[in-house]
Amino acid sequence: MAEKKQFQKGKMVPVPSVSIIPERDLDKTPILECSHLGIDFGGLTAVNEFNITVGRTEIAGLIGPNGAGKTTVFNLLTKVYQPTRGTILLDGLDTHGKTPSQINRMGIARTFQNIRLFNNLTVEDNVKIGLHNQEKYSMLSGVLRLPKYWRQEKAAHERALELLSIFDMQDMAGYQAGSLPYGAQRRLEIVRALATNPSLLLLDEPAAGMNPSETAELMENIVKIRDTFQIAIMLIEHDMSLVMGICEGICVLNFGQIIAKGTAEEIQSNPTVIEAYLGKQQ
Amino acid sequence: MKKINKKSLNGFINYGIVIAAFAVIQVLLGMGRLSNSLQSLLVPACCYIVMAVSLNLTVGILGELSLGHAGFMSLGAFSGITVSILLQNALPMASARLAVSMAVGAVAGALGGAIVGVPVLRLQGDYLAIVTLAFGQIIKNIIMVLYVGVDETGFHIAASSERFNLGSDGVAIIKGPMGAVGVTKLASFTAGFVLIMITLLVVQNLVNSRSGRAIMALRDNRIAAESVGINVTKYKLMAFVTSAALAGAAGALWGLNYSSTVASKFDFNTSILVLVFVVLGGLGSIRGSIIAAALLYVLPEMLRGLGLDDFRMLIYAIVLILVMLATNNDQLKALVGRVIPKRKKVAANG
Numbered sequence: 076m077a078e079k080k081q082f083q084k085g086k087m088v089p090v091p092s093v094s095i096i097p098e099r100d101l102d103k104t105p106i107l108e109c110s111h112l113g114i115d116f117g118g119l120t121a122v123n124e125f126n127i128t129v130g131r132t133e134i135a136g137l138i139g140p141n142g143a144g145k146t147t148v149f150n151l152l153t154k155v156y157q158p159t160r161g162t163i164l165l166d167g168l169d170t171h172g173k174t175p176s177q178i179n180r181m182g183i184a185r186t187f188q189n190i191r192l193f194n195n196l197t198v199e200d201n202v203k204i205g206l207h208n209q210e211k212y213s214m215l216s217g218v219l220r221l222p223k224y225w226r227q228e229k230a231a232h233e234r235a236l237e238l239l240s241i242f243d244m245q246d247m248a249g250y251q252a253g254s255l256p257y258g259a260q261r262r263l264e265i266v267r268a269l270a271t272n273p274s275l276l277l278l279d280e281p282a283a284g285m286n287p288s289e290t291a292e293l294m295e296n297i298v299k300i301r302d303t304f305q306i307a308i309m310l311i312e313h314d315m316s317l318v319m320g321i322c323e324g325i326c327v328l329n330f331g332q333i334i335a336k337g338t339a340e341e342i343q344s345n346p347t348v349i350e351a352y353l354g355k356q357q
Numbered sequence: 358m359k360k361i362n363k364k365s366l367n368g369f370i371n372y373g374i375v376i377a378a379f380a381v382i383q384v385l386l387g388m389g390r391l392s393n394s395l396q397s398l399l400v401p402a403c404c405y406i407v408m409a410v411s412l413n414l415t416v417g418i419l420g421e422l423s424l425g426h427a428g429f430m431s432l433g434a435f436s437g438i439t440v441s442i443l444l445q446n447a448l449p450m451a452s453a454r455l456a457v458s459m460a461v462g463a464v465a466g467a468l469g470g471a472i473v474g475v476p477v478l479r480l481q482g483d484y485l486a487i488v489t490l491a492f493g494q495i496i497k498n499i500i501m502v503l504y505v506g507v508d509e510t511g512f513h514i515a516a517s518s519e520r521f522n523l524g525s526d527g528v529a530i531i532k533g534p535m536g537a538v539g540v541t542k543l544a545s546f547t548a549g550f551v552l553i554m555i556t557l558l559v560v561q562n563l564v565n566s567r568s569g570r571a572i573m574a575l576r577d578n579r580i581a582a583e584s585v586g587i588n589v590t591k592y593k594l595m596a597f598v599t600s601a602a603l604a605g606a607a608g609a610l611w612g613l614n615y616s617s618t619v620a621s622k623f624d625f626n627t628s629i630l631v632l633v634f635v636v637l638g639g640l641g642s643i644r645g646s647i648i649a650a651a652l653l654y655v656l657p658e659m660l661r662g663l664g665l666d667d668f669r670m671l672i673y674a675i676v677l678i679l680v681m682l683a684t685n686n687d688q689l690k691a692l693v694g695r696v697i698p699k700r701k702k703v704a705a706n707g
Contacts, residue, residue: 153584179586187584193577195641196570203567204574208586210567214595217566218559224566231567254359271585 104167106131106182106275106307107152112161113331114151121147122331125161129275129324134301135309136322138342140351144331145311146188149277153185154178166274180208184273186264188280188311194253198244198263201252202235205270209234238266241303242296258289262296269300276300278310282317290314294321319343327351368561371644375557378651379550386546394658400614402654403549404430404607407556409634409650410643411603414560416632417641418569419596420576421478422486424628425493429601430608431623432469433462435500437609438537438618442530443507445541455543459552459609466605469496470598478593493628500620505531536619537612544614552610553647556603560643563599572596637680653677 105128112125122144129135137145150156152163154175163170165181173181184205193201210231212223239245242262247255252263261281268276281297282290294317301308312318318325319339327335327342329351335342342348382399385391408430415423437458448454477488504515508527515521523529531537563569571592574582583589612618634653638645656676660669683689 155580175580175583176586176588179584185584187581191578191581191584193574193581195577196573200570200573204570204582204587205585207567207571207574212567214563214566214568217568218562220562227567249360251359267585 104131105129106133106166107309108164108167109152110162110164112148112151112158112163114147114156114159120331122151122328125151125328125331125333127326127333127336129307129309131274131307132301132305133307133324134297134322135307136318136325137309137311137328138313138315138318138325139328143328145328146279147331148328149185149279149311152178152277153183179271179273182272182274183277184268184271184275185277186261186268186279186281188283190257190260190264192252192260192263192267194251196252197248198239198250198252198255199232199235199248201263201267202238202270203231205238205267206231206234207271209270209272235270238270241269241300242266257284261285265300269304273306275307275309278308278312280311280313282312282314287316290317293317297321367644368557368565371557371561371647372554374644374647375550375553379546382546394661395655398655398658399546400544400549401611402651403546403553404611404614405631405634405654406553406647406650407549407607407610408604408631409638409646410553410556410560411600411607412631413635413638413641413643413646414563414596414600414603416635417639417646418560418564418576419572419593419600421593421597422482423489423597423600424486424625424632425473425489425491425496426600426604426631427623427625427627428489428493428496429466429469429604430611430627431496431500431620432465433459433605433608434612434618434623435503435505435531435537435608435620436465436605437462438540438612439505439530441541441543441613442528443512451541451543452545452548455545455548455610455613458543458613459548459606462609462612463602463606466608467598467602469605470601471594474594474597474601478590478597490625490628493623493625497620497624500531500536501534503531504529504533534619536617536622538617540613540616540618542614542616544610549610552606555606557643559599559603568592568595633677637677 107127107129109125109127113123114121125148127135137148139145147156151158154170154173157172165183168181170178170181193204196204210227212221212227215221216223236245236248239248242265244259244262244266247259252260255263261283265278265281278297282293285293297308297310298321300306310318310322322339325337325339325342326333327345327348334347334351335345337345382391386396408426412423412426415421415426440461441454441458444454444457448457473489473492477485480488502516504513504518504521506513506521506523506527506529508524510524513521513523513527518533529538564573571582571587572595574585574587575589575592579589608623631650634650635646637653638647638649657669657673660666660672665672
C-alpha cells in the first residue's frame with residue numbers, strides 16, 4: 076500500500092530505458108514515458124510494472140499472447156481505465172486524472188481492436204469529427220452560419236479529403252461509413268485518429284483480418300504516416316511479419332508483465348519470448 | 358456501399374415543405390374553406406411540430422430517450438403566460454409581446470433543461486428515461502400548487518392559496534390547480550409558422566455544424582467520440598438544452614393560444630404523444646417528424662368531423678400500427694425504391 080501511494084503522488088522513480096530513441100530524432104526526449112504503470116481489476120492484476128519509453132518518431136510494437144494485457148495498456152494510456160499505480164508522461168506532462176477526451180487533446184489518438192466508427196455518418200463526416208478540436212467556431216456561428224462557419228467548414232472539407240487521400244479513399248467521402256468493406260473501415264479509423272493531430276498514434280491490431288498483400292500495403296502506409304506526420308506510432312499486432320518488419324522497438328507482454336524489450340532481432344532470439352509463445356522446450 | 362444524400366439540399370426541401378403548407382393553408386383560409394374546428398387546430402399543430410422536431414434532436418440525433426419533453430413545454434407555457442400578462446401595459450403591441458413571451462419561454466425551457474441535464478446526462482439509456490419521466494411529473498406537480506399574481510405592491514408567488522395574499526386590485530396569473538386563467542390570446546398561425554422555421558433553422562444548421570457532428574458522434578459511438586477528443590457532457594448538454602429551449606418556445610405559443618391553461622395538460626401522455634410522432638416519423642429524420650406531427654395531430658380531429666366519433670381512437674391506433682408495419686417492411690421499401698429510383702436511405706439528417 077505504501078508503495079502505491081508513493082506513485083500516485085507522482086514521485087518519479089528513474090526507470091532504465093531499454094527502448095532505443097531513433098537516430099533521426101532531433102529531440103531525444105521521449106514522447107511517451109510510462110513508469111511502474113499498473114492496474115488491478117478487483118484482486119486481479121491485469122498489468123503490472125509496465126515501464127516503457129517511446130521516441131518522437133519511433134514505431135513501437137507491443138506483442139504478446141492473447142490475454143496478455145496489450146489492449147489494457149492502450150486503455151490505460153488513453154485513460155479508458157484509470158491506472159491503479161504508476162505514471163504516464165506524455166511529452167513530459169503528467170496525464171494523471173485526465174479524461175479520454177482530454178488525453179486526445181494532449182496528443183494521443185487511437186484505433187480500436189473491434190472497429191468503432193460513426194457508422195451512420197459519411198466517411199467525410201467521420202474524418203471531420205476527428206478534426207473537431209481543430210475547428211474553432213462556436214455553436215452560435217454554426218447555427219447562424221456566420222462567415223467563420225463557412226471558412227472553417229471549407230478548410231475542414233479540404234483537410235478531410237487530404238487526409239483520406241493517404242489511403243486513396245477520397246472517392247469514398249460521400250459513402251456511409253458503416254457500409255464500407257472491412258479493410259476500408261480499418262483504414263478510415265486510422266485516418267480519423269490522424270485527423271486529431273496526434274503526436275502519438277496507437278493502433279490496436281491494424282492488420283487484423285487483412286490478407287498478406289493488404290498487410291504489406293498497410294506496412295508501407297504506416298511508415299509513410301510516420302514520415303509525413305513525424306509522429307510516434309505504437310501498435311499491437313499478432314502478424315509477426317508486420318511487427319518485425321517495421322517496428323524499431325518491440326515490447327513483449329505476458330500475463331501483464333513485460334518479459335522482453337528490444338529490437339526485432341533481440342526479441343526473436345529471446346528464450347523467454349519463445350517460451351511464452353511456444354511453451355517450454357522438453 | 359451506400360452513398361448518402363447531400364444534406365444541405367435536404368434542409369432546403371424541409372423549408373420548402375413548410376412554406377408551401379403555410380401558403381396553401383393561408384389561401385384556404387382566405388377562401389374560407391377551412392372549418393372553425395380545423396382552424397383551431399392550426400396553432401396547436403405548429404406547437405406539436407416544433408415539439409417533435411426538438412425532441413428528435415434529443416432522441417434521434419443525440420440518441421438519448423427523453424420522456425419528459427412536455428415538462429419543458431409546461432415551463433415555457435407558464436413563464437410565457439406570466440410574462441405576457443406582466444408586459445400587458447408596457448408593451449401594447451400584441452406581436453411584440455408574443456415574441457418576448459416566446460423568448461422567455463425558450464429561456465425557461467433552457468434553464469429547466471440545464472438543471473435536469475447536468476446531473477442526468479451522466480446516466481445512460483433507461484436511467485435517463487426514468488429521470489426525465491420523473492422530471493416531467495415533478496414540474497407538473499409543482500405548477501399545480503403554484504400561485505402567481507401581480508398587484509400594486511409587486512410580484513407575488515406562493516405555494517398555497519392561504520399564503521397567496523394578493524391585493525384587491527391584483528391580477529392572479531396562475532391559480533394552482535386551476536392553472537392560468539384570463540389569458541389574452543396572442544398566438545397566431547403566422548407566429549406558429551415563424552417558430553417552425555426558426556426551429557428548422559436551429560436544428561438543421563446545428564446538425565450540419567461542428568457541434569452537430571460531435572452530437573451525432575456521441576450517438577453512434579460514445580467511446581470512439583471520446584477517443585477523438587469530444588467533450589461528452591458538453592455536447593450532450595448542448596443538444597438537450599437546445600431541445601428544451603425549443604420546447605419552451607412551443608409551450609409559450611401553446612399557452613398564449615388559449616384563454617386558460619392547466620398544468621395537467623403537459624403530463625406524461627403529452628410527452629409520449631410527441632415521442633410517437635418522432636418515432637413514427639423516423640429517428641433522426643426532421644422531415645419525418647414534421648409530417649408525422651402534422652398528420653397524426655390533425656387526423657383524430659378530422660375523424661371526429663367525419664362522424665366517426667365512436668371509432669376515431671380505434672382508427673388512430675390502426676393507422677399507427679399500419680405505419681409502423683409499413684416503415685419496417687422491406688418489400689414495401691423495395692416497392693417505393695422502384696417507383697422512385699433515386700430514393701436512397703438518408704441517415705441522421707433530413
